[in-house]
Amino acid sequence: MASAVRGTSLKRILLGLLAAVVLLSLVLLARAWSVESRQVDVIPADPLAIDAASAARTLAGLVGIPSISPQDPADFDGGAFARTHAYLAARFPELHAELDRERVADWSLLYTWRGRDPSLRPILLAAHLDVVPAANDEDWTHPPFAGVVRDGVVWGRGAIDDKGSIVALFAAATALLAEGFQPERTVYFALGHDEEIGGDEGAAAIAARLSSRGVSLDWVLDEGGAVAGGFLPGLERDVAVVGIAEKGSVSIALDLEAPGGHSSVPPPHTAIGDLSSAVVALEGNPVPAGFDGTTDAFLDHFTPELPFGFRVVLANRWLFDPVLERVFDGIPQLDAMQRTTTAVTIFDAGVKENILPPNGRVIVNFRIHPHDRVETVRDHVRRVVANERIRLQVGVRSPPRNPSAVSPVDGAAFTTLARCIRSVFPGAVVVPYLVLGGTDARHYGGLTQNVYRFLPFRLDADSMRLLHGTDERLAAADLVRGASFYAELLRRGAGAPGS
Numbered sequence: 217m218a219s220a221v222r223g224t225s226l227k228r229i230l231l232g233l234l235a236a237v238v239l240l241s242l243v244l245l246a247r248a249w250s251v252e253s254r255q256v257d258v259i260p261a262d263p264l265a266i267d268a269a270s271a272a273r274t275l276a277g278l279v280g281i282p283s284i285s286p287q288d289p290a291d292f293d294g295g296a297f298a299r300t301h302a303y304l305a306a307r308f309p310e311l312h313a314e315l316d317r318e319r320v321a322d323w324s325l326l327y328t329w330r331g332r333d334p335s336l337r338p339i340l341l342a343a344h345l346d347v348v349p350a351a352n353d354e355d356w357t358h359p360p361f362a363g364v365v366r367d368g369v370v371w372g373r374g375a376i377d378d379k380g381s382i383v384a385l386f387a388a389a390t391a392l393l394a395e396g397f398q399p400e401r402t403v404y405f406a407l408g409h410d411e412e413i414g415g416d417e418g419a420a421a422i423a424a425r426l427s428s429r430g431v432s433l434d435w436v437l438d439e440g441g442a443v444a445g446g447f448l449p450g451l452e453r454d455v456a457v458v459g460i461a462e463k464g465s466v467s468i469a470l471d472l473e474a475p476g477g478h479s480s481v482p483p484p485h486t487a488i489g490d491l492s493s494a495v496v497a498l499e500g501n502p503v504p505a506g507f508d509g510t511t512d513a514f515l516d517h518f519t520p521e522l523p524f525g526f527r528v529v530l531a532n533r534w535l536f537d538p539v540l541e542r543v544f545d546g547i548p549q550l551d552a553m554q555r556t557t558t559a560v561t562i563f564d565a566g567v568k569e570n571i572l573p574p575n576g577r578v579i580v581n582f583r584i585h586p587h588d589r590v591e592t593v594r595d596h597v598r599r600v601v602a603n604e605r606i607r608l609q610v611g612v613r614s615p616p617r618n619p620s621a622v623s624p625v626d627g628a629a630f631t632t633l634a635r636c637i638r639s640v641f642p643g644a645v646v647v648p649y650l651v652l653g654g655t656d657a658r659h660y661g662g663l664t665q666n667v668y669r670f671l672p673f674r675l676d677a678d679s680m681r682l683l684h685g686t687d688e689r690l691a692a693a694d695l696v697r698g699a700s701f702y703a704e705l706l707r708r709g710a711g712a713p714g715s
C-alpha cells in the first residue's frame with residue numbers, strides 16, 4: 217500500500233517535471249519565434265552617378281601626400297597638411313566655391329554648407345586628414361605613399377582610414393551641388409589633423425569653436441563602424457555596425473620602492489615579486505562585466521536576424537544571460553564589449569643580477585566601459601592590489617579619458633542613419649555597438665547627444681586587418697558606394713525634421 221502511494225507520488229512528480237520542461241521549452245521557442253526585427257524597410261537607392269576612375273585617382277593623389285601623425289611631435293610635417301589643403305581645393309573646386317572653409321588649429325579644416333532653414337539645428341560629418349605611419353615599407357605590394365591605382369584598387373596608407381571617407385564625402389557633395397541641391401539644415405564637414413594621436417588639438421578645437429558660436433548640433437557622424445562581411449558563421453548577411461559610444465582609457469602605474477641591497481640575503485619577496493603578485497591579482501580579477509546599455513542595444517538589434525538556434529538563446533536572455541556572459545568572457549572581442557579591459561603593458565624593474573631591485577614600476581592600461589569611470593577603475597585597482605606599499609599614479613603617459621556618453625538608438629537620427637545604410641547596402645543588418653578604440657567623435661559630445669560612428673565601406677575580416685596595417689587599399693567601386701551613402705545621408709539627414 218505504502219509503496220503504491222510512493223509510486224503514485226513519484227509518477228506525479230515526474231509528470232509535473234515533464235510538464236514544466238515542456239512548458240519552458242514552449243516559452244523559449246515562442247519567444248525565439250516572436251522576436252521582431254528592428255531593421256527599417258527601405259527601397260534601394262540608385263548609385264550616385266560619379267566617375268569611379270576619377271574618384272580613385274583623386275583618392276590616390278590624396279594618399280600620395282604623407283600627412284602623418286608621428287609618434288614624436290618633433291617629426292610633425294605641417295607642409296604635408298598644407299599640400300593636402302591645396303590638393304582638396306584643386307580637386308573639388310565646386311565644393312570650395314560654394315562652402316565656407318576655415319582653418320582651425322593651423323591644420324584642421326571646418327567647412328560650412330549653409331542650409332535653407334537657419335532655425336534647424338545643423339549636422340556635422342567628421343573625418344580626419346592624418347594617417348598613422350607605415351612601418352616596413354618593403355612589405356607593401358605598392359609603396360604606402362606612392363598613391364598607386366591598379367585594377368580599380370587604390371593602394372596606400374589612408375585609402376580606407378580615413379582619406380577614402382573624405383573623397384567619398386566630397387564627391388557626394390560635389391554631385392549634389394551639380395544638381396542644384398541645397399541642404400535644409402546647415403552642414404559642417406570637420407576634418408581633424410591629429411585623430412590618430414587623440415584629436416586633442418584638431419577636433420577638440422573645432423568643437424570648441426562651434427561651441428563658442430553657440431552651435432547645437434542635430435547629429436554627428438564620424439568613422440568607427442563599417443559594413444562587415446562574414447561577421448558570424450551561419451549569418452550570410454552583411455552586418456553594418458554603428459558605434460553609439462566609445463570606450464575611455466586610463467593607464468595606471470603601480471610603483472614600489474624597496475630597501476634594495478645585495479641579492480645574497482633576500483627578503484621573501486623583492487619589489488619584483490610584490491609587483492608580480494599585484495599583476496596576477498589584477499589579471500585574475502577583471503573589472504566586473506555587465507550586459508547593460510551598449511551590449512543590450514547590440515543584442516536587441518542582432519538577435520531577430522540570427523538563425524533560429526541562436527535566437528532561442530538570445531531571445532531568452534532572462535534565462536541565459538549567465539551562460540552568455542561566460543561565452544563573452546572567453547572571446548576577447550566580445551569580452552571587451554561587456555567590461556573595462558585590463559592590459560598590463562609595461563614592467564620595469566631591476567638593475568643588476570646580484571642587486572635587489574630598489575624600485576619597480578608596472579603600467580596597466582584600462583579601456584573603460586561606459587558603465588565605469590576613471591575613478592571606479594582606480595578604486596578597483598586599489599582594492600584588488602591590496603598592498604599599501606604600492607603607490608598608484610593615475611593617468612601616466614597620457615591623460616585619462618572617461619568613456620563617451622551612449623547615443624540613443626530610438627530617435628530620428630539613428631533611424632535616418634539606418635535607412636541610409638540599408639538603401640545603399642541592401643539587406644545589411646544595422647546593429648549599434650560599442651567602439652573599442654577612440655575616434656574624433658567624442659570631442660563633439662558636448663554639442664549633441666546624437667553622436668554616431670560609421671564608415672560606409674564594406675570590410676571583410678581580411679580588410680579589417682588592413683586598417684593601420686600593411687597593404688591598406690580600397691576598391692574604386694567601394695568608394696562610389698561610400699559616396700552614394702553620403703549623398704543619401706545629405707539628402708535625408710540634412711532635411712527638415714521627419715524627412
Ligand SMILES: [Zn+2]
Pocket residue numbers: 344377378411439
Ligand atoms: Zn581613422
